[in-house]
Amino acid sequence: MFRINENFLKLQSGYLFPEIGRRVQAYAAANPEAPIIRMGIGDVTQPLPAACIAAMHEAVDELANSTTFRGYGPEQGYAFLREAIAEHDYHARKVNIQADEIFVSDGSKCDCGNILDILGAGNRIAICDPVYPVYVDTNVMAGNTGKVHDGGRYGNLVYLEMREENNFEPPLPAEPVDVIYLCYPNNPTGMVASRESLRRWVDYALEHRSLILFDAAYEAYISDPELPRSIFEIEGAERVAIEFRSFSKTAGFTGVRCAFTVVPKALDVTSSDGTTVSLHSLWHRRHTTKFNGASYPVQRGAAAIYSTEGRQQIRDLIQGYMRNAATIREGLAEAGFRCFGGVHAPYVWLKTPDGMSSWEFFDDLLSRCHVVGTPGSGFGAAGEGYFRLSAFNSHTNTVQAVERIMSAYALKS
Ligand code: MLT
Numbered sequence: 001m002f003r004i005n006e007n008f009l010k011l012q013s014g015y016l017f018p019e020i021g022r023r024v025q026a027y028a029a030a031n032p033e034a035p036i037i038r039m040g041i042g043d044v045t046q047p048l049p050a051a052c053i054a055a056m057h058e059a060v061d062e063l064a065n066s067t068t069f070r071g072y073g074p075e076q077g078y079a080f081l082r083e084a085i086a087e088h089d090y091h092a093r094k095v096n097i098q099a100d101e102i103f104v105s106d107g108s109k110c111d112c113g114n115i116l117d118i119l120g121a122g123n124r125i126a127i128c129d130p131v132y133p134v135y136v137d138t139n140v141m142a143g144n145t146g147k148v149h150d151g152g153r154y155g156n157l158v159y160l161e162m163r164e165e166n167n168f169e170p171p172l173p174a175e176p177v178d179v180i181y182l183c184y185p186n187n188p189t190g191m192v193a194s195r196e197s198l199r200r201w202v203d204y205a206l207e208h209r210s211l212i213l214f215d216a217a218y219e220a221y222i223s224d225p226e227l228p229r230s231i232f233e234i235e236g237a238e239r240v241a242i243e244f245r246s247f248s249k250t251a252g253f254t255g256v257r258c259a260f261t262v263v264p265k266a267l268d269v270t271s272s273d274g275t276t277v278s279l280h281s282l283w284h285r286r287h288t289t290k291f292n293g294a295s296y297p298v299q300r301g302a303a304a305i306y307s308t309e310g311r312q313q314i315r316d317l318i319q320g321y322m323r324n325a326a327t328i329r330e331g332l333a334e335a336g337f338r339c340f341g342g343v344h345a346p347y348v349w350l351k352t353p354d355g356m357s358s359w360e361f362f363d364d365l366l367s368r369c370h371v372v373g374t375p376g377s378g379f380g381a382a383g384e385g386y387f388r389l390s391a392f393n394s395h396t397n398t399v400q401a402v403e404r405i406m407s408a409y410a411l412k413s
Helices: 006-010 016-030 050-063 079-093 108-118 133-141 195-208 279-290 296-306 308-334 358-369 395-409
Strands: 102-105 125-129 157-161 179-183 211-215 241-246 259-262 268-270 276-278 339-341 347-351 386-390
Touching: 006 133, 016 358, 050 296, 050 308, 079 102, 079 296, 102 108, 102 279, 108 133, 108 211, 108 241, 108 259, 108 279, 125 133, 179 195, 195 211, 276 279, 296 308, 308 339, 308 347, 308 395, 358 386, 358 395
Parallel strands: 125 157, 125 179, 179 211, 211 241
Antiparallel strands: 102 259, 241 259, 268 276, 339 347, 347 386
């Protein structure tokens, strides 16, 4: 008889966002007139930048002609895209990342999970709490955790609590850890990391020979040029970190699918027989074996965001979403909510009113305001009593949602 990966049986219920979708669908079916505004999953709503559309059209036309047709592309991504990334995302910020250290893929969510293929068993893994649930669930699937405890936490994971009391900054682990997941700008709290804060993590990793898995999917939302957009802006990080980046939130590619992972050549580790092994070569082997590359039109579309007009168009797109974030933050603060984030990130994190649990507030907000958000407890035990609102909507919808929330809760909070 065949066997299954029984680690999957340790997973708690379904993945957070489908669960929210299910509840909203049930509510909409029971209340077909309710004008629901969705501010739950961080999914973009505005059309793709014109430069991307034009580049993708052109690429499709190339595929229609036998002289310009292309079949399999390089698994790691076309040089035109990797070189544009290296130049604009790294060299422009004085970061020495080369095109051949960049691996183009179809999404950061997949890469965050896939990276575990090249890590061994027995690593002590540190995860922030609250956190993007993919980091936890993929470690459960990979067998890196024990069973789930009563509070919803898994054995063998080291949880770094981000609370109001520590300004949502994860503390350094109290015990030595091998792998650390960090996400900045942070999902779900919307907070951003200073250079000093990242320096602390790189120093920790250098001292303990740990690996930092740095998720920078929201870096394009940082408006202060002094703030670090990449872990590699911190000296020494190229010896301890892997960075995940995505075009999903930068250019509205959630449905188009394109991302990249940076594995520096300087990042190495000692294997059990004492040999020095490069993580770049392991990831290269994994990527070229299990992946056939993102599609040509999609990579052309992604490369177009680095053109002069593309850069302006994504700036406008992001400014639009950040205007929404300001509307949410300011409106809710006026209504008496305690709000965090939303300045360099498209998420606003708020304390639920009247001591409501995260899911109680989810139901209350849906039934009283027809607004969908994400319960903080879905991101981890330390998220209980908090709630996330996403700024990825039209401005009209955002204003309407905030007005509804202000009139429903202003007197209560
Ligand atoms: C979120 O809402 O946290 C994100 O959209 C999820 C994702 O990027 O996969």
